[in-house]
Amino acid sequence: MTSPLPPGTAPPAPWALLAELTHACPLHCPYCSNPLELTRRSRELSAEEWDDVFRQAADLGVVHTHLSGGEPLLRRDLTAVVAAAESAGIYTQLVTSGVGLSTAKMSALASAGLRSVQLSVQHADPVASDRIAGHRSFEAKGRAAALVRDAGLPLGVNVVLHRDNLDAVDDIVDLGVAWGAERIELANVQFHGWALRNRTALLPTRDQLSRAREAVERRRERLAGTVELVWVVPDYFDGVPKPCMGGWGAVSLTVAPDGAVLPCPASRDMLGPDVPNVRDRSLEWIWNSSPAFDRYRGTEWMSGPCGGCPRREIDFGGCRCQAHALTGDAARTDPACALSPDHALVRTLSRTPRADAPSADASRYVYRGPDRHHTEATRGVRR
Numbered sequence: 606m607t608s609p610l611p612p613g614t615a616p617p618a619p620w621a622l623l624a625e626l627t628h629a630c631p632l633h634c635p636y637c638s639n640p641l642e643l644t645r646r647s648r649e650l651s652a653e654e655w656d657d658v659f660r661q662a663a664d665l666g667v668v669h670t671h672l673s674g675g676e677p678l679l680r681r682d683l684t685a686v687v688a689a690a691e692s693a694g695i696y697t698q699l700v701t702s703g704v705g706l707s708t709a710k711m712s713a714l715a716s717a718g719l720r721s722v723q724l725s726v727q728h729a730d731p732v733a734s735d736r737i738a739g740h741r742s743f744e745a746k747g748r749a750a751a752l753v754r755d756a757g758l759p760l761g762v763n764v765v766l767h768r769d770n771l772d773a774v775d776d777i778v779d780l781g782v783a784w785g786a787e788r789i790e791l792a793n794v795q796f797h798g799w800a801l802r803n804r805t806a807l808l809p810t811r812d813q814l815s816r817a818r819e820a821v822e823r824r825r826e827r828l829a830g831t832v833e834l835v836w837v838v839p840d841y842f843d844g845v846p847k848p849c850m851g852g853w854g855a856v857s858l859t860v861a862p863d864g865a866v867l868p869c870p871a872s873r874d875m876l877g878p879d880v881p882n883v884r885d886r887s888l889e890w891i892w893n894s895s896p897a898f899d900r901y902r903g904t905e906w907m908s909g910p911c912g913g914c915p916r917r918e919i920d921f922g923g924c925r926c927q928a929h930a931l932t933g934d935a936a937r938t939d940p941a942c943a944l945s946p947d948h949a950l951v952r953t954l955s956r957t958p959r960a961d962a963p964s965a966d967a968s969r970y971v972y973r974g975p976d977r978h979h980t981e982a983t984r985g986v987r988r
Contacts, residue, residue: 627679
């Protein structure tokens with residue numbers, strides 16, 4: 606296959622790695638972007654294999670990794686994984702629900718070299734938070750925030766925004782400030798994995814988004830210089846696509862629990878048999894030469910509206926995974942773009958009337974059930 610990069614152009618070096626340590630998780634969030642078919646625990650990379658991944662990643666240029674999942678705290682060898690990344694010279698941030706974090710575990714992780722923690726939050730109201738998560742977890746989050754703060758590590762709060770919590774943005778920001786967060790990321794839901802399955806229940810109204818935007822701007826002014834507020838724009842409502850991973854195969858890569866290496870965490874189904882694995886090939890070959898990473902690099906692959914668009918070097922044609930999910934063709938312009946011939950697919954959804962007051966009926970969600978991944982993973986987890 607011919608590279609979509611101009612002749613003689615080498616791929617840029619990556620600087621970020623999303624390390625998905627496990628798909629197991631005690632929560633069942635309806636917006637989860639994990640694949641519907643989860644990796645079994647028996648197929649997960651060992652701590653020794655992660656050590657090799659981090660050393661290869663560092664050689665490529667990676668300087669930062671998110672240790673994520675699922676719930677990474679379910680890995681009994683998490684401390685060893687953190688130590689491996691630290692030994693490779695990679696900055697580590699733990700992305701966690703907080704469920705299972707104890708004083709002893711926090712101390713061990715900090716001693717191993719953990720640099721920061723990002724805590725997921727579903728809502729500022731305990732009842733609503735537990736309902737959205739499909740698990741009683743709100744109290745554990747508060748305890749986890751205190752443990753991170755006591756350990757002297759930077760704390761970030763990450764919130765996926767959707768129909769059931771957009772009207773609580775002010776309260777969520779207040780919660781993050783009270784917990785001592787230095788950064789609060791308010792990310793409007795992206796419809797991959799379980800989020801796509803639950804799209805009808807998660808889609809907000811335009812009025813909700815407008816009110817939430819205004820609230821964020823208001824709070825940014827008040828918190829300037831103290832807490833960073835990040836607003837990740839929604840996909841379906843603005844007519845302007847978001848840059849796809851900062852460019853496909855341009856700045857980051859994802860290593861899945863079983864060693865699959867992806868240009869985007871949602872790209873596994875789209876790539877099919879072309880998914881490379883670090884157990885079979887070196888990370889250097891995967892990044893520089895694999896068809897999976899080379900396919901949508903640069904802009905030479907673009908056709909249709911993207912090919913001549915002045916924004917093609919800014920948004921890179923939008924999300925390849927979303928184009929594939931909605932049209933069946935990953936090379937098409939992201940339907941979130943107003944110039945896309947498929948824009949009606951999302952315009953219709955964004956204009957569908959929905960009640961302004963979200964229902965509190967959790968039966969609207971399709972939750973991942975307590976299958977063998979969850980059952981095996983949560984044995985011995987402190988609740």
